[in-house]
């Protein structure tokens with residue numbers, strides 16, 4: 178039996194241009210996550226191009242078609258999972274991630290509903306619906322871009338997947354136009370990076386929906402070590418891309434004020450890009466006696 182090769186951060190440069198970029202060997206310009214830039218990246222390019230392909234297809238297209246466009250790439254990922262680097266295809270990495278999301282949300286059940294905020298083209302939420310792990314729990318999803326809303330709606334319809342779709346913006350105090358019932362599990366997945374600095378209103382509007390739990394599968398700047406090479410590279414990566422740097426800071430502020438309880442906080446669990454590894458954070462609002 179051959180021993181499985183152990184990969185280290187030293188192997189990363191063979192899989193990604195990021196070590197060279199972060200070291201200044203390859204050019205990279207500081208990015209800014211403005212609303213215009215996000216709409217260009219997602220509404221026009223990524224989800225806009227998908228919508229165009231769906232609209233032009235003579236047959237209805239499903240989540241499996243969208244996954245092929247998104248993930249069938251001619252190179253491997255250098256996936257980080259539970260403290261280990263492993264080269265693998267993007268579909269393989271995605272299967273691990275969907276398992277992580279499924280298991281984490283199942284541990285929050287029973288709940289009145291499940292809702293994803295910032296769902297993109299539905300990569301996660303539509304797989305939760307197809308894998309049947311949640312029985313008859315009603316699903317909701319909201320997205321920032323109109324093309325993402327349209328793509329998710331069409332892929333769900335083509336697959337016969339029941340979901341209520343809406344809009345959301347983590348920068349907007351109303352948060353979403355979805356009428357999610359009280360007692361739901363709300364989650365976000367790789368979406369908070371697009372708001373460089375989250376405001377208190379984001380957490381307040383989540384609390385106002387009286388969820389059973391809120392789960393973030395999100396890269397957290399505060400979880401990146403300042404005393405390891407990987408941790409420092411993660412911090413620099415989030416900085417030069419202008420990704421979010423205060424999700425845990427705002428959550429800890431609400432916890433310290435007695436408004437929420439953080440029930441799980443696992444740093445950097447999974448990333449098909451190890452520099453953008455999602456932590457798993459589960460919290461719930463603490464309802465005051467008179468409000469209950």
Ligand SMILES: C[S@@+](CC[C@H](N)C(=O)[O-])C[C@H]1O[C@@H](n2cnc3c(N)ncnc32)[C@H](O)[C@@H]1O
Nearest residue numbers: 219295296297300321346347348366367368371
């Ligand atoms: C990397 S994609 C992740 C999509 C999906 N959650 C997933 O895990 O596959 C990031 C998503 O965040 C959305 N987004 C960007 N800015 C946002 C904002 N201000 N509020 C909510 N979502 C936003 C983008 O439109 C995009 O669909």
